[in-house]
Amino acid sequence: MTVEQSGKRRVLIIDDEDIIRDSVSTYLEDSGFTVDQAGDGEEGLARFDAHPPDVVLLDLRMPRMDGLEVLEAIAGQLDRVPVIVVTGAGVLQDAVAALRLGAFDYVTKPIVDMAVLEHAVNRALEHTRLLEENRRHQAHLEDEIRSRTQDLHARTEELLAANAELKKEMAIREKTAAALKQSEARLTEIVSIFEGFIYTCDAGFRLDFVNRKLADHVGADVAGRICHLALYGLAEPCPWCRHSDVFVGQTAHTEFYNEKDGRWYDAVQAPVFGGEGQVRNLQAVVLDITDRKATEDWLRQREAQLAEKARRLKSNMRTASRFGNIIGKSRPMQTVYENILKAAESNAHVIIYGESGTGKEMVAKTIHDLSDRGSRDFVTVHCGAIPDNLIESEFFGYRKGAFTGADQDKSGYLEAADGGTLFMDEVGELNLSMQVKLLRAIEGGGYTPIGSSSVRQADIRIVAATHRNLRSSVASGRFRRDFYYRIHVLPIHLPPLRSRKADIPLLVNHFVSDFPHGDRLPVIPQRIIAAMQRYDWPGNVRELQNTVHRYITLGEIDFLDLPQTSDDNIDEAATESARLPSIPCNQPLSDAISAFEKDYIARLLKENQWHRSRVAELLGIDRRTLFRKIKTHGL
Numbered sequence: 190m191t192v193e194q195s196g197k198r199r200v201l202i203i204d205d206e207d208i209i210r211d212s213v214s215t216y217l218e219d220s221g222f223t224v225d226q227a228g229d230g231e232e233g234l235a236r237f238d239a240h241p242p243d244v245v246l247l248d249l250r251m252p253r254m255d256g257l258e259v260l261e262a263i264a265g266q267l268d269r270v271p272v273i274v275v276t277g278a279g280v281l282q283d284a285v286a287a288l289r290l291g292a293f294d295y296v297t298k299p300i301v302d303m304a305v306l307e308h309a310v311n312r313a314l315e316h317t318r319l320l321e322e323n324r325r326h327q328a329h330l331e332d333e334i335r336s337r338t339q340d341l342h343a344r345t346e347e348l349l350a351a352n353a354e355l356k357k358e359m360a361i362r363e364k365t366a367a368a369l370k371q372s373e374a375r376l377t378e379i380v381s382i383f384e385g386f387i388y389t390c391d392a393g394f395r396l397d398f399v400n401r402k403l404a405d406h407v408g409a410d411v412a413g414r415i416c417h418l419a420l421y422g423l424a425e426p427c428p429w430c431r432h433s434d435v436f437v438g439q440t441a442h443t444e445f446y447n448e449k450d451g452r453w454y455d456a457v458q459a460p461v462f463g464g465e466g467q468v469r470n471l472q473a474v475v476l477d478i479t480d481r482k483a484t485e486d487w488l489r490q491r492e493a494q495l496a497e498k499a500r501r502l503k504s505n506m507r508t509a510s511r512f513g514n515i516i517g518k519s520r521p522m523q524t525v526y527e528n529i530l531k532a533a534e535s536n537a538h539v540i541i542y543g544e545s546g547t548g549k550e551m552v553a554k555t556i557h558d559l560s561d562r563g564s565r566d567f568v569t570v571h572c573g574a575i576p577d578n579l580i581e582s583e584f585f586g587y588r589k590g591a592f593t594g595a596d597q598d599k600s601g602y603l604e605a606a607d608g609g610t611l612f613m614d615e616v617g618e619l620n621l622s623m624q625v626k627l628l629r630a631i632e633g634g635g636y637t638p639i640g641s642s643s644v645r646q647a648d649i650r651i652v653a654a655t656h657r658n659l660r661s662s663v664a665s666g667r668f669r670r671d672f673y674y675r676i677h678v679l680p681i682h683l684p685p686l687r688s689r690k691a692d693i694p695l696l697v698n699h700f701v702s703d704f705p706h707g708d709r710l711p712v713i714p715q716r717i718i719a720a721m722q723r724y725d726w727p728g729n730v731r732e733l734q735n736t737v738h739r740y741i742t743l744g745e746i747d748f749l750d751l752p753q754t755s756d757d758n759i760d761e762a763a764t765e766s767a768r769l770p771s772i773p774c775n776q777p778l779s780d781a782i783s784a785f786e787k788d789y790i791a792r793l794l795k796e797n798q799w800h801r802s803r804v805a806e807l808l809g810i811d812r813r814t815l816f817r818k819i820k821t822h823g824l
């Protein structure tokens with residue numbers, strides 16, 4: 190069993206005299222101590238380190254290393270291991286030096302009474318115990334103080350933070366209270382000057398609040414009374430009231446007529462929620478809309494009158510023999526007029542079918558003029574005359590630098606026709622890829638000018654025209670089905686002139702009077718008109734118009750079956766010029782060439798029954814170029 194385990198106190202005796210060591214040892218062991226011995230200072234230090242004692246008995250005078258040197262060596266541990274020096278009675282100054290170095294006590298040799306020594310040892314041990322206890326208490330106290338100080342700091346910080354929070358909250362509350370007061374004041378002011386009625390009532394229809402205007406209107410303070418009775422003089426809830434909807438949390442909007450005062454009202458009834466989300470009250474804001482109703486009625490009537498007037502005006506354009514500038518009284522033309530009126534009243538896309546020269550562009554322009562878009566632009570595109578490589582830039586426009594030669598921005602047909610009408614003549618000639626792009630543009634997908642990265646929108650109405658049977662073009666894959674259905678909303682068919690020959694005299698008169706003339710209106714002999722009615726007019730009205738103008742200016746006509754009579758003002762020269770184009774000899778070469786070209790193309794068209802592909806082939810030019818020339822020369 191070790192000393193620590195036995196609980197015995199260990200005493201280290203350092204003395205060079207064996208006899209003293211042994212006698213003290215024996216005594217102390219008998220008194221219950223464990224004793225260690227060392228014969229000099231050096232051995233003493235070694236044993237001190239090997240078996241740390243509880244108390245040291247130290248002789249001062251020893252060989253090699255004396256007691257004072259030992260004291261100096263263990264000076265740092267003297268508060269835990271007390272040292273009692275044993276010294277001769279004659280050298281008390283040694284004892285004083287030892288006490289200065291930190292020895293706890295001293296006893297003098299010879300040790301006469303071992304009990305004195307034991308007493309000194311016990312006192313030293315007690316002193317160390319007390320010191321130790323003191324140290325422990327102090328450490329405990331310091332710990333306690335440290336932890337309480339920390340607590341205190343934490344609490345103080347918490348308090349400071351809470352205080353700051355409280356201050357903030359108080360500031361917000363003060364601000365909110367001020368704002369609330371202000372908005373309450375404003376609300377009260379609004380409610381007091383509000384021109385409508387405001388009231389609230391509970392689930393049992395009992396009025397809780399009525400504004401001044403309403404109290405004035407009913408002539409009494411009706412708060413606390415049943416609303417339908419007090420406000421509308423009804424025994425049952427008002428038929429328009431949405432009380433039950435409001436009390437399940439819904440807001441209701443109603444217009445109603447109040448028989449009691451003969452006025453129209455607009456009411457908004459909404460729930461007022463209580464603290465727990467339940468509907469506490471119904472609040473109603475009721476506005477007198479009698480004047481507004483009257484204005485609406487007046488506007489409706491006015492609109493109907495205006496629409497009627499517009500209808501009449503449009504129909505007035507139509508007489509038995511014409512519709513605006515469109516001449517014709519035949520049955521097929523009457524149908525055309527009906528369709529023009531329908532198309533003008535709608536915003537749907539239109540397709541006009543008819544042979545060349547039947548008046549498709551005229552009809553398109555008339556539809557545009559009579560439609561709501563009439564004040565905006567009517568943009569004509571001759572689809573057959575635009576080369577494929579230019580078609581996209583013509584329709585969509587381009588940005589400066591988009592390609593060589595694009596030295597400035599240019600808008601396309603779509604931009605020009607935005608808000609107006611895009612007349613697509615010869616739509617059957619449009620290539621498939623352009624059909625896709627146009628379809629996207631008119632269906633709201635927009636279009637992108639060449640060289641631009643932004644998509645543009647255009648509000649466009651398409652009025653298309655064609656001499657082709659588009660349905661067969663769809664069947665043969667030359668025309669897209671989706672694009673066809675998009676534009677084939679309102680189809681209008683223009684009859685060829687040969688199927689309405691009764692209109693020829695009217696048309697001839699129209700073209701004669703329309704042609705610049707002096708005081709005397711040229712007269713076309715009856716036999717010529719009769720001959721004209723026998724002819725088939727493959728170039729339709731355009732051909733007739735050209736023929737009439739040619740007759741008036743040149744006195745020539747090229748119907749082979751025309752009998753010659755005396756009322757005829759065709760002269761010999763004119764007969765000659767029927768074979769050769771009559772070109773005045775006082776003009777520049779370019780004009781003369783242009784006149785020749787016009788005449789030559791007109792003749793070929795006539796001879797080939799206006800079959801333009803055949804004429805283009807005969808002329809050795811492509812169809813697009815021929816289309817362009819026909820347009821340029823107004824053929």
Ligand SMILES: Nc1ncnc2c1ncn2[C@@H]1O[C@H](COP(=O)(O)OP(=O)(O)OP(=O)(O)O)[C@@H](O)[C@H]1O
Pocket residue numbers: 514515516517543544545546547548549550551552614654656699730731734
């Ligand atoms: N019913 C008509 N009344 C008066 N003039 C007409 C009539 N129909 C056509 N015209 C005249 O005939 C000419 C050709 O008309 P328009 O250009 O409208 O025909 P189109 O069918 O569009 O021809 P194209 O298919 O070759 O483009 C125009 O000068 C036009 O004024």
